[in-house]
Amino acid sequence: MNIHEYQAKEILRREGVPIPPGDVATTPQEAENIAKQYGGTVVVKAQVHAGGRGKAGGVKLAKSPSEAREFASKILGMQIKGLTVQKVLVTPAADIASEAYVGIILDRASKKPVFMVSPAGGIDIEEVAATTPEKILKLPIDTRYGLQPFQATRLGFFLFDDIKKVRQAAKIMQQLYAGFMKAGCSLAEINPLVATPAGDVVALDAKMVIDDNELDRHPDIAALRDESAEAPSEVQARNANLTFIKLDGDVGCVVNGAGLAMATMDLVKYYGGEPANFLDIGGSSNPEKVVNALKIITADPNVKAILFNIFGGITRTDDVANGIVTATKQNPLKVPIVIRLTGTNEEIAMKILQENGFSASSDMDEAVKKAVALAKEAA
DSSP: OBOOHHHHHHHHHHTTOOOOOOEEESSHHHHHHHHHHHOSOEEEEEOOSOSOTTTTTOEEEESSHHHHHHHHHHHTTOEETTEEOOOEEEEEOOOOSEEEEEEEEEETTTTEEEEEEESOOSSOHHHHHHHOGGGOEEEEOOTTTOSOHHHHHHHHHHHOSSHHHHHHHHHHHHHHHHHHHHHTEEEEEEEEEEEOTTSOEEEOOOEEEEOGGGGGGOHHHHTTOOGGGSOHHHHHHHHTTOEEEEOSSSEEEEESSHHHHHHHHHHHHHTTOOBOEEEEOTTOOOHHHHHHHHHHHHTOTTOOEEEEEEEESSSOHHHHHHHHHHHHHHSOOSSOEEEEEEETTHHHHHHHHHHTTOOEESOHHHHHHHHHHHHHHHO
16 A cells, blocks of 8 residues: 555654655645745645656745745646646755665565665666666665664665764664554655755655555554545455556456466467456455456456456356356446356356357467457457
């Protein structure tokens, strides 16, 4: 689960991380009022779950309250990577002498949280990794002991030469680690972590991604979810207990089981197509899940063909077939559908589909090739 910058900053403030004050506005007038409270130059920042806000025009430096209002009126309602900006954060501008990057990410290979720090802050860390990887230091953390002071100091020296700044940065990294663990994060980062001309080290931005598996243990964190800032299809899928991730292709995939879903997407790519999504209906035999899955898939205008790939174990293929029939009667399809069913009650499923005008195959390669071909024809 993504949370907004202002929410992540509040979590880190509670851990003691030095962060400039800031308030959220939903109207240009509110932005102007907040700017008046702070006085001087402020930054107006779009609050949206997408990177590249600055490049998209979602971060502006306002030298007066009236200018803050003007920028807020342009940013509010703006589309950034398909998401509409409904809130802006107004915060005092800071004098910056240098910028660094500090982040923690959960590394599945080492099964540990890994610190990543770089003196090249203020830009995408992916760009730094690609062009100047020597400017990144990675440090896995043993969660039995946490981030030790000597480790934090080592990370600090990678960012700064001045010992006072090193000590400040080391303390902030220990506070960041505490926030990361308490909130159940899979990622937490400060970019930029800046040094001011006066020698203070301050966090000017914050990002946190919460592991969904942690939300039951952290209802206060779960309450921070902003569904208006998420893709509608992902909200709909979550409410229907479906595992769904939207992709950029044109072959809509409905599959049962994460492993089969990954294999299906690989096969779509292998035969020259592009998957439009990852959608796992799970092991349930509830036809309603199939109905909801098709609603989500068909709402995507990029989908040119739909591929059902069902291997019936716990999942009964006849229930999937009934779900397909019910869904298409409620909402007739405007794109072709290719169905592959095999496993539990396969013969019954095939009969149900044939009686309702659908053809189905038990061969996975054959079905994938056909779906890719149909999507290309419709493109």
